[in-house]
Amino acid sequence: MELKLYTISNLTAILNLHPKTILRFIHEDKIKAKKIGRSWMVSEDDLQSYCHNELSEKQPPIPSPNYDTLKDRISVSTVIQINEQNSEEASRISNSLMAMLNSEKGADCRSRFDFFYYPEIEKAKYVFYGSPQFLVKILQIFDELCHLQGEKDEK
DSSP states (O other): OOOEEHHHHHHHHHOOHHHHHHHHHHHHTTOEEEETTTTEEHHHHHHHHHHHHHHOOOOOOOOOOOOOHHHOOOEEEEEEEEOOOOOHHEEEHHHHHHHHHHTTOOOOTTTTTEEETTTTTTTTEEEEEHHHHHHHHHHHHHHHHHHHHHHHOOO
């Protein structure tokens, strides 16, 4: 039986890999090779062994998401922007929101509220961070405030 040997350039064509990648695989012992003179040579058996190992290697399983702890890991945010010409009124709204949030029984300890007023553009921004349930309550509060204002405007 004749021993068939492959050079690095033969392997680049067969494996469709860059010569440096093949040399790296040889140095990492992924491909078994022998140095004959100045050239690396790979036997047909070693090439088949490498190809078989590459095809048979199992990919690590992708972990399935843990939905049981999702509510502890999730955090959402929202920004509410109000066109407000008066910084004192914007601060009053902020203080009212803060008092309302502090009075909540069993308040979400991970929730946060930031207030910004931009006098140059006359806008107030209220930024809320926390659980989805917390933000639902905040959005419901602003929805009710809008409905109350709409009712006042109709009268």
